[in-house]
Amino acid sequence: MRSYTIKRTLIGRLRQDTDLYDGISRIVLDNSVRIGRISGIGAVRRAAIAYYNQSEGRYEEIELDQPMEILALNGNISMKEGIPFAHLHVILGDRHGQVRGGHLLPGKSPVFACEIFVEEFDGPVLVRKTDSTTGLALWPTATIL
Numbered sequence: 001m002r003s004y005t006i007k008r009t010l011i012g013r014l015r016q017d018t019d020l021y022d023g024i025s026r027i028v029l030d031n032s033v034r035i036g037r038i039s040g041i042g043a044v045r046r047a048a049i050a051y052y053n054q055s056e057g058r059y060e061e062i063e064l065d066q067p068m069e070i071l072a073l074n075g076n077i078s079m080k081e082g083i084p085f086a087h088l089h090v091i092l093g094d095r096h097g098q099v100r101g102g103h104l105l106p107g108k109s110p111v112f113a114c115e116i117f118v119e120e121f122d123g124p125v126l127v128r129k130t131d132s133t134t135g136l137a138l139w140p141t142a143t144i145l
């Protein structure tokens, strides 16, 4: 277990039609945030998310080709292959209030409007490495609680 304090919080909104994942990733990279947390709300014109098939060890893409509310956007920032990496999950709602959710994919979710917080932490940086048990790029075993 590692201990962190909040170093700073970036608050802003993404420009319309910016990709949701890529826009946040750009903020993380431009501000050199190496360890942190992301949250946000808003709406997208459409979205692509993924479900990790645990038995097959691969992501299955889910396309949502309609305007959706971003009811919750949550994620973390750590290091992967030498650069800051944002891992983001979203819960999206349609016009009937029905929700879909999953792992946010890059490049396929243009923003209608989105307000975000990016919290940068003071403390040891975490580096993602491929975990043979899950097949995922995860934090080191020293962070297992």
Ligand code: ZN
Pocket (backbone or CB within 6 Å): 087, 088, 089, 103, 104
């Ligand atoms: Zn994920």
